[in-house]
Amino acid sequence: MSKLKIKAENVSKKYTLYAGKRRFVPDFLSSLSKNRDRAPTLDNIWALKNISFELREGEVLGIIGKNGAGKSTLLKILSQITPPTKGRIEIYGHTATLLEVGAGFHPELSGRENVYLNGILLGMKRQEIHQN
Numbered sequence: 001m002s003k004l005k006i007k008a009e010n011v012s013k014k015y016t017l018y019a020g021k022r023r024f025v026p027d028f029l030s031s032l033s034k035n036r037d038r039a040p041t042l043d044n045i046w047a048l049k050n051i052s053f054e055l056r057e058g059e060v061l062g063i064i065g066k067n068g069a070g071k072s073t074l075l076k077i078l079s080q081i082t083p084p085t086k087g088r089i090e091i092y093g094h095t096a097t098l099l100e101v102g103a104g105f106h107p108e109l110s111g112r113e114n115v116y117l118n119g120i121l122l123g124m125k126r127q128e129i130h131q132n
Contacts, residue, residue: 004092006055006078011087013073015043047073050087 001105047070055061060132063071076082105114 002057002059004090005057005059006053006061006092007090008051008053008078009088009092010073011048011051011077011084011089012046013048013077013082014085015045015047017045048077048084051069068093 022091051070051074063074065071073082076107077084077089078091080089106117109117116126116129120126
């Protein structure tokens with residue numbers, strides 16, 4: 001059996017939306033000093049709810065879904081950019097992130113050449129890029 005690389009257990013991510021007008025930093029600081037309550041919450045949005053999976057060495061995971069389905073949120077959690085609200089992620093190895101479409105890709109290079117270029121920029125050795 002191949003080595004476990006990623007384990008996700010009941011991963012959930014909640015975002016809270018607040019009602020009311022946007023506040024600028026001075027207004028926000030002023031409201032804190034006057035002990036005003038925070039704006040009332042409008043709603044809690046669950047971007048992810050109870051996602052569980054294991055990914056082993058050599059396996060590929062495809063993440064598909066409509067806009068707003070939580071794809072980027074899951075990738076941000078896996079990349080440790082944002083923590084999950086609930087659940088846990090175990091990463092065995094290291095992660096590198098290119099979340100924006102086209103970020104870091106040179107249009108005159110092939111896909112393989114772009115992979116090597118970005119791997120080197122992220123500090124990976126050529127052999128490591130080839131293996132992964």
